[in-house]
Amino acid sequence: MNGKVIPTGEALVSAMEPIYLGIFEGIKAYVEGDVLSEGKLNVFGWKQHVDRLFRSAEVDGLAMPYSKEELMRAVKDTIKANGYKRNTYIQPRVWPKAGRQEDSHVVVPTWGFETLLGRDNPLFGEERRFMVSSWRRLSSDALPPQAKSWANYANSALARREAVRCGYDNAVFLDRRGFVSESTGACLMTVRDGKVITPPVTASILESVTRGCFIEFIPDLGAPVEVRDITRVELYASDEAFLCGTGGECTPITSVDDIKFGDQYPGPITTKIAEYYSDILAGNVAKYRHWLTPV
Ligand code: PMP
Numbered sequence: 001m002n003g004k005v006i007p008t009g010e011a012l013v014s015a016m017e018p019i020y021l022g023i024f025e026g027i028k029a030y031v032e033g034d035v036l037s038e039g040k041l042n043v044f045g046w047k048q049h050v051d052r053l054f055r056s057a058e059v060d061g062l063a064m065p066y067s068k069e070e071l072m073r074a075v076k077d078t079i080k081a082n083g084y085k086r087n088t089y090i091q092p093r094v095w096p097k098a099g100r101q102e103d104s105h106v107v108v109p110t111w112g113f114e115t116l117l118g119r120d121n122p123l124f125g126e127e128r129r130f131m132v133s134s135w136r137r138l139s140s141d142a143l144p145p146q147a148k149s150w151a152n153y154a155n156s157a158l159a160r161r162e163a164v165r166c167g168y169d170n171a172v173f174l175d176r177r178g179f180v181s182e183s184t185g186a187c188l189m190t191v192r193d194g195k196v197i198t199p200p201v202t203a204s205i206l207e208s209v210t211r212g213c214f215i216e217f218i219p220d221l222g223a224p225v226e227v228r229d230i231t232r233v234e235l236y237a238s239d240e241a242f243l244c245g246t247g248g249e250c251t252p253i254t255s256v257d258d259i260k261f262g263d264q265y266p267g268p269i270t271t272k273i274a275e276y277y278s279d280i281l282a283g284n285v286a287k288y289r290h291w292l293t294p295v
Contacts, residue, residue, distance in 0.1 A: 001107040003066075003074075005081045011107055014098060022095030023056040023149045025049045026246045028113070029079060029088045029295055030281040036118035038085040042292035043075060044281055045246075048209040053092060056147040062094055063104045072293070074108045079295050082110060089113045089247075117249050117278035124274060125266055127254045128169045130183070132232060133159035137173035137181040137204040145204045152206075156184035172235070172256055175204040180230040186245030187211040190238035191262075191269045196225045197238075203229060210244045213291060214273070217280065220287075221272050240267025242274075250274035 001011045013019070027049045029041040050068045057064045066074070075090055082088075090110050097103045116123035138145055138155045145152060163171040163184075172188060175181040182188050182205040189198045189211075196218050201207055218225050235241065239262040243251040250273055252266035261267065266274075280288045 002105060005074075005077050008109065011109070013105060017095065017098050017105070019093075019095045020150055021060070021062075022093055023053065023060055023062060023147060024091055024093040025053045025056075025148060027075075027090040027092070028246050028281075029075075029084075029090060030115075031085070031087055032283050034118065035087060035115050035278050035282050036121065041079060041084060041088060041295040042281075042283055043090070043295060045209040045213065045291055046072065046075075046293040048212065049246075052148060052207065052209065053094070056149060057094055057104075059144055059147040060149055061101075062096055063102055064094065064106075065104055066106055071106075071108070074106075075110075076295050078108050078110050084110070084112065086112055087115050115249060115278075116251060117274055117281065119275075119278075124252065124271075127265075128251065129167075129258070130170050130172050130253050130256045131163050131166060131168040132235075132257055133162060133171035133173050135159045135162065135171075135173065137175050139176045139204050146201070146207050148206060153185075160184045173204070174232060175199075177203075178232070179203055180232065180235050181205055182208075183243055183248070186243035186248030186251070189214065189242055189244055190230060190235060191223075191240035191267060192234070192238050194223060194269070196223050196269065196273075197230055198225065198227055198244075199230055200227050208245055210246055210248075213280075213288075214244050214250075214277070217276065217285075217288060218273060221269075221276060223269055223273075238262075240270045242267075242270045250277050 029043045032040040092108045094104050135158050159171040173181040181203045187208040236259045241253045252270045
């Protein structure tokens with residue numbers, strides 16, 4: 001925090017700090033070789049994440065007191081100090097100091113997480129029932145969804161709470177035009193007739209690092225990717241649907257509004273993508289090793 005490795009219990013600020021005006025990143029480091037084992041860690045998509053962090057700061061007018069290299073050092077030092085040998089989540093946070101907008105607090109918390117990827121992981125095939133939210137995704141003429149600011153998550157929390165209240169696991173947002181946007185904390189991809197389809201950046205989505213990587217690697221599996229608007233009915237008519245994101249990894253979705261996708265769950269293309277992604281994260285695909293930064 002602010003340049004020092006300290007115990008989490010000592011990472012304290014005043015309750016008067018405007019943390020709600022802050023921005024953050026969600027990044028993961030995975031175990032080399034097999035994401036379900038223990039060992040050496042590599043950070044996935046560091047360059048894309050740190051670039052987005054700086055872009056978010058710029059959009060929201062926040063000062064960034066550290067360089068990208070200093071932040072990487074902080075990530076490595078924090079992971080080393082914790083002695084992590086399993087998959088680790090990293091969430092750099094930046095917010096303006098109370099009464100001193102020209103300076104920011106920067107903290108880099110890290111913690112372990114359970115992946116749903118990896119061979120025979122039982123979490124992968126769990127049922128996940130989604131609904132189309134009655135809340136629309138916030139749009140760039142009000143709050144830019146492309147900046148990863150805490151404020152945007154108030155919109156996500158409304159949709160998620162509504163979904164849980166209605167007996168669902170999570171929600172899919174439509175954008176203000178009525179086209180499919182994203183979920184509450186991850187982007188959405190659908191499969192129709194062997195093609196993977198995902199909404200464009202102009203559909204009020206976060207410019208997801210994972211989505212960018214998926215668009216690049218999915219054609220290796222023989223499935224073309226189309227980036228275009230998806231209507232609500234087209235979503236219902238999909239053969240498969242899944243989330244993609246740092247947190248969401250590659251999460252299969254069973255149904256939306258109780259309309260089930262295809263006749264196999266998880267879908268065959270979703271499963272192939274998740275297996276390939278898991279290999280990429282573990283550093284087993286030479287072509288994409290440049291997405292990994294050793295800790
Ligand atoms: N959309 C939203 C709203 C998110 O919170 C996230 C998670 N950061 C994503 C998409 C996925 O983005 P990324 O792949 O960069 O994690």
